[in-house]
Amino acid sequence: MEGVPDGSDSDRERLVSSLARVGELGREDRDAIRNLPLVSRDLAKGVDLVRVGERTSQCCFVLDGFLCRYRMLLDGKRQILSLHMPGDLPDLECIHRDAADFSLGTLTPSRVGLIPHRALVDLISANRRIGAVLWRYTLIETAILREWTIGLGRRLAFERCAHLLCELTARMRQAGLATDGSYQLPVTQTDLGDILGLSTIHVNRVLRDLRMAGLAELRGGTVTVLDWQGLVDTSEFDGTYLRLHQPTGSRVQVPIS
Amino acid sequence: MEGVPDGSDSDRERLVSSLARVGELGREDRDAIRNLPLVSRDLAKGVDLVRVGERTSQCCFVLDGFLCRYRMLLDGKRQILSLHMPGDLPDLECIHRDAADFSLGTLTPSRVGLIPHRALVDLISANRRIGAVLWRYTLIETAILREWTIGLGRRLAFERCAHLLCELTARMRQAGLATDGSYQLPVTQTDLGDILGLSTIHVNRVLRDLRMAGLAELRGGTVTVLDWQGLVDTSEFDGTYLRLHQPTGSRVQVPIS
DNA sequence: CGGGCAATTGATTTGAGTCAAGATGCGTGG
DNA sequence: CCACGCATCTTGACTCAAATCAATTGCCCG
Secondary structure, eight states, X not given: OOOOSSOOHHXXXXXXXXXXXXXXXXXXXXXHHHTSOOEEEEXXXXXXXXXXXXXXXXXXXXXXXXXXXXXXXXXXXXXXXXXXXXXXXXXXXXXXXXXXXXEEEESSSEEEEEEEHXXXXXXXXXXXXXXXXXXXXXXXXXXXXXXXXXXXHHOOHHHHHHHHHHHHHHHHHHTTSOSSSEEEOOOOHHHHHHHHTOOHHHHHHHHHHHHHTTSEEEETTEEEEXXXXXXXXXXXXXXXXXXXXXXXXXXXXXXXX | OOOOSXXXXXXXXXXXXXXXXXXXXXXXXXXXXXTSOOEEEEEOTTOEEEOTTOOOSEEEEEEESOEEEEEEOTTSOEEEEEEEOTTOOTTGGGGGXXXXXXXXXXXXXXXXXXXXXXXXXXXXXXXXXHHHHHHHHHXXXXXXXXXXXXXXXXXXXXXXXXXXXXXXXXXXXXXXXXXSSEEEOOOOHHHHHHHHTOOHHHHHXXXXXHHHTTSEEEETTEEEXXXXXXXXXXXXXXXXXXXXXXXXXXXXXXXXX
């Protein structure tokens, strides 16, 4: 996790493959993406990249670590609005904004690549297909947010937490960060509470219950899925929302083992 | 609310002005929007235009009435994910989807204009500015969803309900459907519960409390804002999220009286 | 006039928050 | 190498916001 002044080729390649997951890209499209200016930067835990009300001039591409969008209320309560892992573009939509209505910060030490808005806007103008892919990217994020909203409104803590674990497992596998049902998720129970709309203490109990039920385990920053089908059933998880298009020949769900 | 076989000129004009609220449009842009094929249709209350998993071939533009996106859970619980009033494009993002991850239905008798996806996709390809405006449109909807998410996760029922009333008041005024602090909102308390993640009974009590507190009143399908500043204060409402751009010379908030 | 949906109110239950107190682990500095 | 301090995790006891259960009222419409 050393500082690299400007993005390496492998960083650019990850951006290409992240976007290729969202829509079909031709050779020229890939090259155009590879040519985007990208400066990599190391960030400590708890650092904000965007703050409510601010205007930014560059977008961030996650290379390592976990970030989240969030909002604080006046009484100190925090609601996390999205969770971002390597391969994500957490503030893409800021190219269309005067002032952010959320903050974006790191939950763990992270490495990000920064891309100037200008370069993205130009690329979108020049390349209709990439424009559509980026639009779709923002729509997938909205679909994820919708699932969180449904959970917060209508699911019990246990199911809600199971659903989040399903989603994260599917996303981590998609991103190539989990090959079996086990992966790193080095966030605190307080962070999880702020995602799930629960108190830290209740998150702790729910995680214990999930472990007792033999569904999943989160210990020392590692998630272990013990019973994928059980998790899916208790949370009514259907991973379709994580993709807008089925790439030819692939099936919807991301099954385990 | 009579059936009109194909959209009248005034219907098209409303589409133009809805989109003009999102971003700057030139004369040719407006004309291109006016030339979109638009068929108007009357719908009864409780009719679905889109159902989870379905693929649609046209987008809907609300001309009259209220619609919502929602999802049902297996145990019969419903979460409403957005509320749409005349001037809204509730399923615009479906042009990018194989299968909807939400249903879209009417909450009241409604009139909508239907526009084929094909026509929209062609328009977006042909006109970059309109493409950007439509993308932005979807981002504003996401910003609204984020506010709902924050409320569901971290606000008490009373504040959450006050926040919704602030938002709806601002949106209705923006849409020209409320000139003072009073407007039609002919939805049931059960619908409100499914928006706010509350039981019908609790919605009833919260509305009573808002009335007792002298903040707002909802009776017979009419909202009356009694104390705008009070509502804003109790719900920490900041209407910035309802616009991505400040049209030159306009101020953020939508004040009352 | 009666049926049905929506709104209302009271009594009771419950899921989750809050308060309080340890336990566990870990990085830093002496 | 150990001790201290801090953050995180864990568990138990109690409280509270909101759900559920039960009943009543009001209202629109055929």
